[in-house]
Amino acid sequence: MPANLPAEAKHKWNEVTLTRNPEERLRLMGEFLSLVPKHKGTEKMRRQVKRQMAQLREEIERRRLQAKRARSGGPSYYVPKAGAAQLAVVGAPNAGRSSLLRAVTNSQVQVAEWPFSTTVPTPGMLPYEDIQFQLVEIPPLVEGSSEGRAGGFMNLACIRNADGVILVVDASQQPVEDFRMVQMELENARILIHPPGGSVEITKRGHGRDIQFIWEGRLVDCSEDDVIGLLNSYKIRSALVRVVGEVTLDAVEDAVFGNAVYRPTLVVASKVDALGSEGPLEELRRAAAPLEVVGLNLLEPRGLDRLLGEKIFNLLGITRVYTKEPGRKPRKEPIVCRRGVTVGELAKMIHNDFYRNFKYARIWGPAAKFDNEKVGMDRELLDGTIVQIHT
Numbered sequence: 001m002p003a004n005l006p007a008e009a010k011h012k013w014n015e016v017t018l019t020r021n022p023e024e025r026l027r028l029m030g031e032f033l034s035l036v037p038k039h040k041g042t043e044k045m046r047r048q049v050k051r052q053m054a055q056l057r058e059e060i061e062r063r064r065l066q067a068k069r070a071r072s073g074g075p076s077y078y079v080p081k082a083g084a085a086q087l088a089v090v091g092a093p094n095a096g097r098s099s100l101l102r103a104v105t106n107s108q109v110q111v112a113e114w115p116f117s118t119t120v121p122t123p124g125m126l127p128y129e130d131i132q133f134q135l136v137e138i139p140p141l142v143e144g145s146s147e148g149r150a151g152g153f154m155n156l157a158c159i160r161n162a163d164g165v166i167l168v169v170d171a172s173q174q175p176v177e178d179f180r181m182v183q184m185e186l187e188n189a190r191i192l193i194h195p196p197g198g199s200v201e202i203t204k205r206g207h208g209r210d211i212q213f214i215w216e217g218r219l220v221d222c223s224e225d226d227v228i229g230l231l232n233s234y235k236i237r238s239a240l241v242r243v244v245g246e247v248t249l250d251a252v253e254d255a256v257f258g259n260a261v262y263r264p265t266l267v268v269a270s271k272v273d274a275l276g277s278e279g280p281l282e283e284l285r286r287a288a289a290p291l292e293v294v295g296l297n298l299l300e301p302r303g304l305d306r307l308l309g310e311k312i313f314n315l316l317g318i319t320r321v322y323t324k325e326p327g328r329k330p331r332k333e334p335i336v337c338r339r340g341v342t343v344g345e346l347a348k349m350i351h352n353d354f355y356r357n358f359k360y361a362r363i364w365g366p367a368a369k370f371d372n373e374k375v376g377m378d379r380e381l382l383d384g385t386i387v388q389i390h391t
């Protein structure tokens with residue numbers, strides 16, 4: 001249902017988006033809300049704006065604390081990325097997240113019989129073949145995390161920042177309820193664990209006077225002009241709009257108020273050794289489908305690192321490419337890409353000059369029809385391919 005906001009409310013929202021100062025932004029959001037009529041069509045958006053306001057309040061508080069901590073030299077809450085990808089290990093209290101980190105990474109995080117023993121995001125590295133994944137245990141999610149309960153905003157911000165999610169549920173205690181609770185909190189924070197049918201990303205630009213589209217899908221119930229008209233009504237006149245999959249006008253308006261992100265997710269059911277039957281696991285599989293559910297006994301860590309490494313590798317579509325200079329052996333360290341990466345994209349990843357001055361490439365291994373094959377920018381690469389770029 002469209003929001004049909006009055007013009008003054010749309011103008012106010014434009015003011016909000018132009019304001020960087022959090023205190024000022026918070027004040028303007030309050031004014032915006034007072035201009036929004038209360039009916040069914042605006043309900044979702046009002047909820048979203050209120051959540052953003054609560055988040056801002058927390059951010060203001062956190063900045064104050066961090067400034068204080070920085071003065072005293074304390075650590076920050078966020079974990080900087082390392083390795084081939086960062087995975088947030090999330091779940092309800094006592095689910096077994098720390099045990100998972102202990103079993104497959106070098107982390108010495110504390111495992112405890114009581115809930116809430118992990119209070120800050122805690123990293124560990126999981127080696128897999130010639131790369132490493134960074135697992136970050138996030139303090140527990142609870143009902144209301146997305147409204148800020150139990151440090152929810154900060155924890156959810158850390159999850160949003162990761163490349164993927166490992167969702168741990170205790171298979172021996174109401175696994176389906178816990179799974180649904182976590183999924184709901186993530187969804188409320190606009191972190192999707194199922195690939196969305198369609199999505200819109202709006203990137204505003206400071207310059208230019210037009211709306212440009214990147215098409216990786218199509219509009220289903222409106223035209224390009226409708227989208228431009230809607231964005232203009234929010235005073236968005238210069239922006240890049242990426243349309244992925246099937247997208248409605250409603251979804252475009254939704255994106256004006258905050259973008260949803262999709263994070264590939266693997267479900268780990270812990271404590272399967274404490275189960276009397278396969279029943280709970282099967283129920284969980286049904287509830288989580290099409291996500292993969294792996295049942296594990298985390299107290300028996302032998303072989304788990306290899307198993308989990310492989311699952312993460314496939315989940316993220318990791319594609320390792322090895323560069324080679326003429327007359328030399330290929331590099332030992334891979335460049336980590338995603339499934340479907342092309343020679344052109346790889347060139348851009350290495351250096352813009354490689355992309356701009358690209359003539360051709362030679363490839364060996366999985367993506368090559370024969371060794372030393374000469375290819376152009378459009379050739380897709382596969383895991384294990386050796387590439388030599390000529391400029």
Ligand SMILES: Nc1nc2c(ncn2[C@@H]2O[C@H](COP(=O)(O)OP(=O)(O)OP(=O)(O)O)[C@@H](O)[C@H]2O)c(=O)[nH]1
Nearest residue numbers: 094095096097098099112115116117118271297298
């Ligand atoms: N039997 C069994 N017990 C497990 C398993 N995994 C974890 N546990 C136990 O479950 C309890 C909680 O484990 P943790 O790994 O600390 O759980 P957590 O999710 O990190 O919990 P908090 O951070 O405290 O919220 C501990 O007593 C673990 O020994 C498992 O696979 N089997």
Ligand SMILES: [Mg+2]
Nearest residue numbers: 097098117118
């Ligand atoms: Mg823990």
